[in-house]
Amino acid sequence: xxxxxxxxxxxxxxxxxxxxxxxxxxxxxxxxxxxxxxxxxxxxxxxxxxxxxxxxxxxxxxxxxxxxxxxxxxxxxxxxxxxxxxxxxxxxxxxxxxxxxxxxxxxxxxxxxxxxxxxxxxxxxxxxxxxxxxxxxxxxxxxxxxxxxxxxxxxxxxxxxxxxxxxxxxxxxxxxxxxxxxxxxxxxxxxxxxxxxxxxxxxxxxxxxxxxxxxxxxxxxxxxxxxxxxxxxxxxxxxxxxxxxxxxxxxxxxxxxxxxxxxxxxxxxxxxxxxxxxxxxxxxxxxxxxxxxxxxxxxxxxxxxxxxxxxxxxxxxxxxxxxxxxxxxxxxxxxxxxxxxxxxxxxxxxxxxxxxxxxxxxxxxxxxxxxxxxxxxxxxxxxxxxxxxxxxxxxxxxxxxxxxxxxxxxxxxxxxxxxxxxxxxxxxxxxxxxxxxxxxxxxxx
Ligand code: FCB
Numbered sequence: 017x018x019x020x021x022x023x024x025x026x027x028x029x030x031x032x033x034x035x036x037x038x039x040x041x042x043x044x045x046x047x048x049x050x051x052x053x054x055x056x057x058x059x060x061x062x063x064x065x066x067x068x069x070x071x072x073x074x075x076x077x078x079x080x081x082x083x084x085x086x087x088x089x090x091x092x093x094x095x096x097x098x099x100x101x102x103x104x105x106x107x108x109x110x111x112x113x114x115x116x117x118x119x120x121x122x123x124x125x126x127x128x129x130x131x132x133x134x135x136x137x138x139x140x141x142x143x144x145x146x147x148x149x150x151x152x153x154x155x156x157x158x159x160x161x162x163x164x165x166x167x168x169x170x171x172x173x174x175x176x177x178x179x180x181x182x183x184x185x186x187x188x189x190x191x192x193x194x195x196x197x198x199x200x201x202x203x204x205x206x207x208x209x210x211x212x213x214x215x216x217x218x219x220x221x222x223x224x225x226x227x228x229x230x231x232x233x234x235x236x237x238x239x240x241x242x243x244x245x246x247x248x249x250x251x252x253x254x255x256x257x258x259x260x261x262x263x264x265x266x267x268x269x270x271x272x273x274x275x276x277x278x279x280x281x282x283x284x285x286x287x288x289x290x291x292x293x294x295x296x297x298x299x300x301x302x303x304x305x306x307x308x309x310x311x312x313x314x315x316x317x318x319x320x321x322x323x324x325x326x327x328x329x330x331x332x333x334x335x336x337x338x339x340x341x342x343x344x345x346x347x348x349x350x351x352x353x354x355x356x357x358x359x360x361x362x363x364x365x366x367x368x369x370x371x372x373x374x375x376x377x378x379x380x381x382x383x384x385x386x387x388x389x390x391x392x393x394x395x396x397x398x399x400x401x402x403x404x405x406x407x408x409x410x411x412x413x414x415x416x417x418x419x420x421x422x423x424x425x426x427x428x429x430x431x432x433x434x435x436x437x438x439x440x441x442x443x444x445x446x447x448x449x450x451x452x453x454x455x456x457x458x459x460x461x
Contacts, residue, residue, distance in 0.1 A: 017387040017448075019456035020394045023091075027404060031133065031412030032457045033094035034087060034434065035370050037140035037184065040421040041076040041083075042100065044069075044142075047115045050106025052142040053152065054424075057200035068427030070142075074419050075442050080123055083418065086435060086446065088130035090454035095132045096369055096414045097123070098140035098184065099169055108144030109161055117172050124173045133178035135369070135414070137238060138166050138223070140184040141199070141424075148201055153189060153212035156290060159222040166223040167230060174232045181308055181369070182223050185240040186216040186268055198425055210288035214296070217271050221299035228302075237272065238308035238369045241265050241356070243348030247316035247331025256319035259326050264315075265352075273360040275301035284325040306411070307361045308369030311349045311396075313342035338392070339374040339430055346395040353403035353410060365411040371396050372416035374423070374430040377447060384436045389449035415453070419444065 039054055058069035076083055087095055101108065103116035127134045143152050147161060183189065193199040195209035220237050227235055244260040246253035262281040270276050275297040316331035323329065335343040353366060373392045377384050404410050420433035428439055434450035
């Protein structure tokens with residue numbers, strides 16, 4: 017099975033990249049990294065499959081040169097990575113761990129030496145424990161703590177970064193982690209959730225302003241957008257899908273691009289928002305230079321009148337699913353690219369900052385045959401091509417992920433990598449999908 021396109025099927029300058037995140041690959045036991053709320057969440061029985069944590073992960077802290085070589089020798093253009101807040105500031109504020117900053121300095125230089133464009137994400141979920149102790153995302157002060165951290169990072173590496181995202185996936189930071197309780201800090205509390213939903217965006221805007229004032233350019237954010245579809249016919253289910261779109265997508269898109277929150281979501285959350293939230297909307301909606309979209313799947317939503325707000329249930333999948341149980345639905349990506357460009361970002365460059373699938377990959381005779389992933393990439397790259405043809409300025413696509421890695425609450429049980437990682441030996445083996453994509457994007461020599 018082959019990839020059904022070549023580099024020349026995309027506009028000149030389109031970036032083919034791969035994405036990772038610090039906690040999922042680096043190994044927090046190396047280099048004096050401080051503790052994060054993911055360490056204590058993972059140490060709590062029942063939260064993470066197998067009780068797995070990020071102490072060792074893919075040992076990327078030690079093996080980053082080998083990992084970047086995989087990309088550069090195969091003609092990838094860009095690498096999306098995140099910095100670990102507790103590695104840089106073990107207490108979240110104040111003292112800097114010199115080893116941490118030095119590591120990212122070397123990492124960025126290593127990308128540039130290999131001709132890879134660095135796409136930096138400042139926060140991909142590893143909140144320092146010291147900040148979690150004082151309320152984390154529930155505490156309004158998180159906005160200034162985050163802005164201070166952003167300035168420290170950018171002062172060191174900002175001169176060599178292609179583009180910077182403040183936060184990865186505010187929906188996950190706020191809703192998944194404070195309302196659904198699935199990610200750290202594992203809260204299920206509507207007041208905590210409402211505050212986190214607001215403070216993530218305030219932190220984004222505050223950091224954006226601080227970085228701009230320091231002269232940094234090419235600043236944006238990475239949103240995960242999930243297509244919401246009614247799981248059955250009928251008005252109630254249609255409304256349920258609309259509300260889900262509000263919580264997952266419009267809250268963030270409206271906030272960032274229109275300076276407002278959607279009424280249907282406010283109906284549930286407003287009583288729990290901090291007073292005076294309206295005054296923050298100007299900061300939240302400061303102009304950005306680019307937008308990242310992470311896209312994986314759709315959700316089929318049902319109205320459940322017996323459930324508390326937002327009165328939801330899930331309809332079972334009807335399309336083929338990945339190893340996460342997520343439906344493969346590339347039209348959702350096409351539809352978001354069109355909609356976001358038309359209704360929100362209006363001409364800003366958009367990057368697909370994550371897309372990919374978990375697959376039950378097995379190593380056989382030294383190789384991994386994952387035609388499902390090749391097919392998945394074909395379908396989703398095709399959706400991107402259609403959107404570009406229809407006028408959406410998509411500047412690049414980053415596969416999630418370069419390596420198999422720590423899949424949060426699912427530990428090491430799910431394999432999203434284009435490169436297989438044997439966690440016993442840390443040996444990396446490019447899967448068939450990696451080789452197929454590399455062949456498709458090879459530059460003529
Ligand atoms: C996204 C996360 C990323 C990874 C993928 C599968 O929500 O940004 O870290 O876990 O999902």
